[in-house]
Amino acid sequence: MSINTYGHLFRVTTWGESHGPALGATVDGCPPGIPLDAAQLQQWLDRRKPGQNRYTTQRREADEVEILSGVFEGVTTGTPIQLMIRNTDQRSKDYGEIAETFRPGHADITYWQKYGIRDYRGGGRSSARETAARVAAGGVARAALAALVPGLSLRAYMVQIGPHRIDRDRFDWDEVERNPFWTPDAQAAEVWAGYLDDLRKSGNSAGAAVELCLSGVPVGLGAPVYGKLDTDLAAAMMSINAVKGVEIGEGMNAAALTGEDNADEISMGPDGPVYGSNRSGGILGGISTGQDIVVRFAVKPTSSILKPRATITKGGAPTEIITKGRHDPCVGIRAVPVAEAMAAAVILDHLLLDRGQTGGVRGRIG
Amino acid sequence: MSINTYGHLFRVTTWGESHGPALGATVDGCPPGIPLDAAQLQQWLDRRKPGQNRYTTQRREADEVEILSGVFEGVTTGTPIQLMIRNTDQRSKDYGEIAETFRPGHADITYWQKYGIRDYRGGGRSSARETAARVAAGGVARAALAALVPGLSLRAYMVQIGPHRIDRDRFDWDEVERNPFWTPDAQAAEVWAGYLDDLRKSGNSAGAAVELCLSGVPVGLGAPVYGKLDTDLAAAMMSINAVKGVEIGEGMNAAALTGEDNADEISMGPDGPVYGSNRSGGILGGISTGQDIVVRFAVKPTSSILKPRATITKGGAPTEIITKGRHDPCVGIRAVPVAEAMAAAVILDHLLLDRGQTGGVRGRIG
């Protein structure tokens, strides 16, 4: 990860502010010959698009992506792909107060202190709107993965909102697309609906936890010691706005385990090694085992709330702020498609890295 | 992070295997004119050195670091600094069995599958021994930070072993150096001693959680959107062997909070903004606030245990393995100095990045 770029070989640089003319992503290093068009990318953007239900911001953005380069006659050419999304619903008047006053829990103050200038309109560069560009870029990665690793699936889903976690016994993949929270637990969706309605009415917001499950990732991706697959996945998730923690497999709970419990026992299956459990989350020594890769992360609650909070102005005067405007009561919800997009980019990047270094040769077992 | 390198401007590439002739770190981009000698680095290595108490591996390594380049007449020259540590206690005979059999929960199998070759002696490149090189490199970063940011302190300490967490009410900085676990809670140290003695006797091992507290970090470090300070800290910790989860500030608990609770209120102090709480862990929008930076991570239990676990051989035959040899009953303990070293490198790197891009200019408040 360099300043505004992620990836080693498949490199994405996002650009743009919430209320500027446009935002987008420059995607470099995509393999050539991959079928790609804007409609394909649009499907992913539509999942992230605000204003689709009462649990996300009511800002209305078409979020229409244009491909400006790198695709010819329907396939990628191997040259940089520029993806642009015009900003259309920029009610700048909503944001007058935050030009002068720092929202607690928000990047307003640090951007100001670091740069001595910030585009305060809608959070500028630090707006969650930046993630639209990630989703578009992730769509390119998905297209390449679909061509290169046919069986791969990348799915994220919500596992916690506020204090309420899902019940793993009720886990049902089919539920994920049926509720506004992308959760596999229908009952949790109901609980969360009530919880968020209450919070929204009182001008408050909620944190959330999202889980990613990547199935069909080939064995051997990841480059120890620093370009580890888990390192890069953790960095990718931590780079999403408002994320405060990332876990692979057992995650923080690994601290509580014994070595005996933690060891995923191995046996020989018809197609290679088979594991008796997946506490590792599909990664050992930074390299994929071929099991499901499981990543979890926590998103802090939206800091733009109607509850008054003590703060200061640019001039240093004490004041209180309540943030009007259209904000997500639970910004974690829209992190679900963002997480999938980031994971797609990381997996494709490591696929290319691996075939670059090793040529895809594998040590045989059996 | 590229394959075996971390950092943007202050770049560290570690090299070496557990049982090869030597291991070390190539440190590039260090500022010139920093006082540095081997004795200074040795103090940090001595903290990580195995065999110091019964809770770490009984392997005896002098872990003596030599500076081969980049230092002249006692100060850094701005050219690459090569740090080498000779391996002296290589009982290769201990590792015969793992040449043919994969330890569950260990990188043995994935290295083999990825590369088709691995130095199996003592875990080769995936050995925790690699972290000695990180500690040496971190010592260089500490020396530079001491010169550039006099008030900075970087301290890690143990907060959990197995199911037993510290009690924050008993937190005492002075305790940290008094017990073999580097924990601020003297009572926890006693509990852990008993817990680990039992585990060790039964040939088992324990996970752990380590916390880092960085005080005196200047405001304005970190480069959104991808080169965020929290992203780079998370990547740095996740790259340490056996780490499975990383948290900044509230971490995974942020999911359970409301926006009202999470907002660290701001007031104006004599030297600038003052925060009423530190749920953010000292980072907002990827940029340091000037508060303490708080990072936590979980280390899984050592996978080399005496408890028999089902596995397979390279030939694909089912078998059981018990790993003799000298292993850490709780590898998390030695992660404490490693975490400090990694944090030092990240902070220095971002300090250089920031003065490169902004020249250290800051937006004024008040």
Added chain:
Amino acid sequence: MSINTYGHLFRVTTWGESHGPALGATVDGCPPGIPLDAAQLQQWLDRRKPGQNRYTTQRREADEVEILSGVFEGVTTGTPIQLMIRNTDQRSKDYGEIAETFRPGHADITYWQKYGIRDYRGGGRSSARETAARVAAGGVARAALAALVPGLSLRAYMVQIGPHRIDRDRFDWDEVERNPFWTPDAQAAEVWAGYLDDLRKSGNSAGAAVELCLSGVPVGLGAPVYGKLDTDLAAAMMSINAVKGVEIGEGMNAAALTGEDNADEISMGPDGPVYGSNRSGGILGGISTGQDIVVRFAVKPTSSILKPRATITKGGAPTEIITKGRHDPCVGIRAVPVAEAMAAAVILDHLLLDRGQTGGVRGRIG
């Protein structure tokens, strides 16, 4: 330089094809607080713009640059700056034949062989049109340099077209802006006019050599051993389309010198060291000396000519090609503003790198 990006801290990624909807540059790492607007960038683009005289392609492009991000209230914010130039004059019908037939001396064949797909319209990604994006990005670098190094000047000029070189005794800076070749030798301009008129009539084209003179570059820029200032300048020039050779100072002629002749003698002036000559071209050991930095490069003749040349089709059939359409009889002319843009980016990048690593501290002399 990574695949489509140049720079270490000030990083530019260009994107776009000759006949796609747009092309542009993603500029990352610009210092914040730099005054910048589109009009400023436009002045540099207007110098490179085709169709301004009979020695450049008659394609008419407005080459209007839009700033889509990274600038707020007239100054840079420190976040990525997206520069977009719409393609407006895309006569794709001109390019039918080259879809199937490879132009000798052109990248047609290698793009096809490498990627299995290419946007053949107007040369696609390999078109000299890509350099418009470099000029726009270079304008950002110039703006930052104007703020950070007030006395700096970056000037390129033509020193050779075909076999005709300038006479150094007639060197006159004022002439550079008075002739269509940006040459300091008015007589050479006349010779070249006649030479190119003849070539153009016969459907042929000419090579050229361009020189850069960078005055006022601070002492101490450049990072040995591989991030040398001359290495990065050479790479920047070599990356421009059609460039086949690069020289610093004496360049290839250095082979013919003795050590006695080559040593630029040093004396002490009122403001520091003064050099008796500048055979080094202002760089010693990869680091700027404070003298003028002198870079020279050769541009091969345009490969799209009306002279018939033997070639093959995609199907492997032998054929002859003559390239109609609107092409530069001497593409080297438009390389002049491109060279200035690339040099500006390299100098700014090294300025940021240097203050990142050293903080701008300098060893004193005297």
Added chain:
Amino acid sequence: MSINTYGHLFRVTTWGESHGPALGATVDGCPPGIPLDAAQLQQWLDRRKPGQNRYTTQRREADEVEILSGVFEGVTTGTPIQLMIRNTDQRSKDYGEIAETFRPGHADITYWQKYGIRDYRGGGRSSARETAARVAAGGVARAALAALVPGLSLRAYMVQIGPHRIDRDRFDWDEVERNPFWTPDAQAAEVWAGYLDDLRKSGNSAGAAVELCLSGVPVGLGAPVYGKLDTDLAAAMMSINAVKGVEIGEGMNAAALTGEDNADEISMGPDGPVYGSNRSGGILGGISTGQDIVVRFAVKPTSSILKPRATITKGGAPTEIITKGRHDPCVGIRAVPVAEAMAAAVILDHLLLDRGQTGGVRGRIG
């Protein structure tokens, strides 16, 4: 190229000073399974070794390379390879004067000005001795290329010393190994011997030009627009000490050509396209054509000479310097094996990059 590293996937970081304890190279990203041992690397180092004839420095260095990591049971493991060469013949007393006085034409002054500290012993980091590390690293690249591209040959040879160029009509590959200048023109070798004897006696030194011919490079290597094969080769050569100019194919002479002359006509051969000439030097649009890649570069004369030159001391006092000690009368001679090593690294790097991005798929012709 970052500060002290070159390469994208196959990355080499050299370290060490002329008179420190050792120097070496950290080689990251090497494919696994490549047969490698120290003897193999030694053969290349022995070619570069000083003191072999009267035209190179009389310093005697064994230049014995040790492999400290990354090789197991005779093959590479895919992890970092550390190559170390101990300095054995460090007559530091020879270098007393240059601690205080700057040699004209040498990096003494710029290192001092940039860093405020320099290891002046033997030129420290700026010594040509650094290139021993490049040769060792290049040996690793050669071993990998031998496995991956069996027909590849990488050969450098001298084409000019002082004002005396070779006669291309006398070009004889067999001569290259028969004379101390690695030149294919036996008569030139005689002329140079006399020329250098005279210069050496008078305490002077000579510049030189070296040419590289890379045969059997696969079609399709190189990554436009900035990671071009020619860009990376030019950067690699320009990064070698004392190099002042680099040419690909026609090089600077391309300025003098017409488009008609410059176009290498294409016909169809039994195994694909065949070119009627090679003015491009085997690279079009930054991508290899499959023809011989031809690179040429000029090396300035050694700046450490016995002829007195005017200069200043650190204190700013005017003085004259004559540099005693053991110096190369023509440092370009030892650049021959260095150029081969750098080229090997670049070609391997691009081979890995290409198979990473494209998987080695190629557009078919015919």
